[in-house]
Amino acid sequence: MADWDIRKLQILRTLRERGTVTATAEALRMTPSAVSQQLTNLSRQLGVELLQAQGRRVRLTDAARLVLRHAEAVFEQLERADAELAAYVHGDAGEVRVGAFSTAVPALVVPAVTALRVTHPRVAVRVREAEAQEAYELLAAGEVDLALSLAAQAPSAVDPRFTRVPLLADPLDVALPGDHPLARADGLRLADLAAEPWIFGGSGPWSDITRGACETAGFRPHQGHAAAGWTAILAMVEAGMGVALVPRMAAVPRDGVVMRELCADRPVRHVVAAVRKGAQESAAVGRVLDALRTAATTPTSGGRQASSGGPRVASEAL
The missing domain is CATH 1.10.10.10 (Winged helix-like DNA-binding domain superfamily/Winged helix DNA-binding domain)
Known part of the structure; x- marks a missing residue:
């Protein structure tokens, strides 16, 4: 042998x-x-x-x-063995290292950790902020136990290394200047904004998401300005320099910007959690996944209430 x-x-x-x-x-x-x-x-x-x-x-x-x-198959079985051994020794106690992209931290991870402190205080969560793609690299390297990422940035669902868990379909709302002619128009569609200058990053997942959503709606967005952080993007929207797509999960109030829910061709971004194959049987990891699922279905998490108007704005990072 x-x-x-x-x-x-x-x-x-x-x-x-x-x-x-x-x-x-x-x-x-x-x-x-x-x-x-x-x-x-x-x-x-x-x-x-x-x-x-x-x-x-x-x-x-x-x-x-x-x-x-x-x-x-060997790696998966070893993960299962680790999970069973930890359950034998510690029960549902243990530390779970979570890698998550920026907007998922306040919207999903923090509510989950807060809930776990009450329901399962022996489960400790250590959070590491990471870009959506980096979270999977950290998971594969064994540096985190659970990764939160965007499905578009994740490896294939048939990747033998990971088990993926869908968490949330996060709607994308459009940010308009408060005095924009369409800021309070009925039945706003993404295609109604085809002639507008758009504000999004020059590259990376948010650029891909914005371009993909607009092209699905039938037009190619004209990039009036490039920025990666929400503070910069929404300051430019407030100044009337363009419009932008904003994930509802990241939305918090800000004067001068109207956040509009789109009535048709409404884009979403899919948020997923992942663990290494076999590790989902760990009691502590399972508790964290359950808490994340609950946070994802709580309407008030991260300010995700639906809105057809009214000034709301997104947080700092993508």
Whole structure:
């Protein structure tokens, strides 16, 4: 029987995800030479070539991909074993490290942690703010136990490394200057704003979401200004420099900006939680997931009440 080494298999899996030995070494806090040595040893132990040189890079062989396909089941079973062992020793007590994007922290994570303090005080939650894509990288690296992200930024639902849990379909409202002719118009549609200058980031998930929503509504948005933070975006909206899409989960009141719910072609962004395959059986992780589900269905979380008008505005970060 081949000599299977879990640590070396984890290094091989990280190389598949990161693409280069240097990036793998950075993710695992190792030196590139140590990564190469460990993978050479694994190849020798298994009796197959795992890597092939491709210029200055390396690529995984078919044998390496076969090894990882079977290794995923091993990793999942180890996560289950960790969960059962923790339940045996601690019951529902334990620490759960949560990685979450900015607007999810006040809207979902904070209400969940507040509720857990009352219902399950032995569950400790440690929060780490991370960009939507970064949250999954932290989860894969074992640096967080649960990731909150946007479905559009998440790996495929069939990714063997993770179990995904849908949490929320967060509506996107449009932010208009208070004196805009359409600020209080009946039946406002996204297509009614096709000629407006739009304010959104030059790249990244929010740029993709804004462009995608407008193109679905039948037009390509003209980007009048580029900004990434809500403070800057909404200051420009208030000054009459353009309009913007704002997630309802992030909305808080601000003078001079009217937040309008769209009546047709209403876009949403989908928020999901994810854990490593098998880890959902941990009692502590399960308690946190339950608390997040409850926070996601509470109408007042993050100011998510529906509104057809009235001045409301979003918080600082995307």
